[in-house]
Each structure stands twice: as C-alpha cells, then as structure tokens.
Amino acid sequence: RGGRGDHATDIAPHEREPQGDWPLGGYVCTLHTSLELFTLNSCQKGRRVGYKCYLVYRTYETYAGAAQKCLERGGRMAMPRDRKEQEALADYVKAFFQPGNWPVWLGINDLRSEGLYLFEDNTRVTYFQWRKHFLSSQPDGGKRENCVAMASDDGDWWDNYCDRNMSYLCEFDA
Template identity: 30%
Template sequence: MKTLSLVISLVCVEVSFSAQYCPRGWSYYPPTGSCFTTLNKHLYWDEARRECASLARGSSLASVSTREENNFVINLIKRHGANEKVGFWMGANDLRREGVYVWLDGYKVTFTDWSKTPVVQPDDWKNNEDCVHWWKANGYSWNDAHCNKTGGLSAVCKMPAL
C-alpha cells in the first residue's frame, strides 16, 4: 500500500487599500470621495442648511464643481426625490454680495448650470433671490430663488466619505 503525502503551501499576501464608504442612505461619488443624500421634505434654505449640518460631521448643503458631479446629483434626485414638485436646495448663494455666488464653505462657484428658459438665470427676481436650487421644471438646471420660498423645497446634502 502506498501512502500519499500532500504538502500544502500557504502564501500570505498583504493587501493595502483605502476603503471609503458612506453611511446608509447616502450615495458615494468616487472622483471627489464624497457622499450625497436627499432631504425629501419641504424646508426653507436656512432650515435645509441646518438640517444637512446635523446629519453627520462635515455634512452641508451640497456643492458641485463639475458637470459630471452635477449629473451625479441630478441622477440621485431622480432616483430618491421623484415626488418633489419644485426642486432641491444646494449650498450656492449670493447672500453676502449680489451676483457673486459662493458655496457654504466660502469658495466661489466656478461650475454652473443655470437655466436658460423660460427666463435666463440667475435673475434675482424682485431683487430677492439669493439661494440656488436644482429646478425640476427645467430638467434640474439651476435657478436662484427666494431663500424662504413659499412651501419650501427638498434639499441635497454632501459630506466627505468615511
């Protein structure tokens, strides 16, 4: 009778990677290492700002810096905020100086996607529109609106991935 010997060789490999993730209910955007979520309730702009800030450390009303990131947010809105009839607040505003749009962190807005119809935006209608939202009626292009828009709007929040 022959005895069969089996030699098993184990090779250990150390793998190192940086895993980033978002909390449940948030969507990950890899190019910026950011997470986004929607607030699907009607809020004035400042209420939305405060509520986003309360969700997680580093969370605020959303900012976007490229067309690709803007499109990512629009797709998120379409998936998770379909019931919103008007739009979603973002962090862009010209509260400090009319016509100079900045994000909540103070950085100047460099990428824009202002609506071009029915009226070219931003228009500061009645000298009283200082907060920006994705406007559903115009394919989620941007519109400046009164920060205490009657009935409020939903919002998009952003935070760094964990």
C-alpha cells in the same frame, strides 16, 4: 473607557446631576457614535460620487434651515463643483423624485454680494448649471432671489427666495 473599535463608550464617575443626564449606580454613560459609520449608512441610501456621499431629504426647509439640518447630520449642503458632480447629482435627484419636478436646495447663494455666487464653505462657484430658456433664463431674481435650487426634472439651477420651503440635498465625506 470601554468599547470596541471606533465605537467607544465612555464611562465616567458621576459627580453632579446636570439636566438631561440620568445617573445609574453613580456613573453616567455616554455613547459616542462614529461619523464614519453614519456616512457609510447614508451612502447606502444616497449616491456616492468620488469621495463624497449625497443624500436627498424630502422634508421642507428654508435655505438656512436646510443648511442647519445638514450640519446637524454631520454634513453640509451639496456643493457641486464640476460637471461630473453636477450630472451625478442631477441623475440622483431625478430618479429620487420621478415622476415630477421638485426643486432641492444646493449649498450655493449670492447673499454676500449680488451676482457673486459662493458655496456654503465661502469658496467661489466656478461651474454653473443655470436654466437657459428663451422664456425664463436664470438667474432672474436680482436682489430678491439669492439662494440656489436644482430642478429635479432636468438638473438646472434656479435662483429662489431663501425663505421658500423645499427639499434639500446634503453631502458627506465618504
């Protein structure tokens, strides 16, 4: 095992050649990247709030696709748990997409039971930022719209069809 600090390089004798590994001189080299370094770099591009770092991804994904992409990047979908986090995320998303209104997926849904909103980590949502307007208050989708997105113009939440493609917001431990 060689390397410096948190960025270690494992060098192990090569015993067999599984698909995708290419031996060099009888050894296979594997580089382990540090998640800490990844989140630090992400925070420089995103928004830090307390001990979390948030990053908007402009690519379009379904709710499930967005959740998977966040996991692949070492994070999870954004889960604003209080007014402070919500306001910080709303400001960040508004600045990111201005001008215009582009919704982003949050890690909130009521897929398990209609009207029972849970975060992606299966904890219950206790703070809400639903759109309240006499023409179109939210949530309004009943059993058809079970996943939550935040509008980039005002930060309000809307329930949406989970298979709709839109940008998404990931959170990482900072």
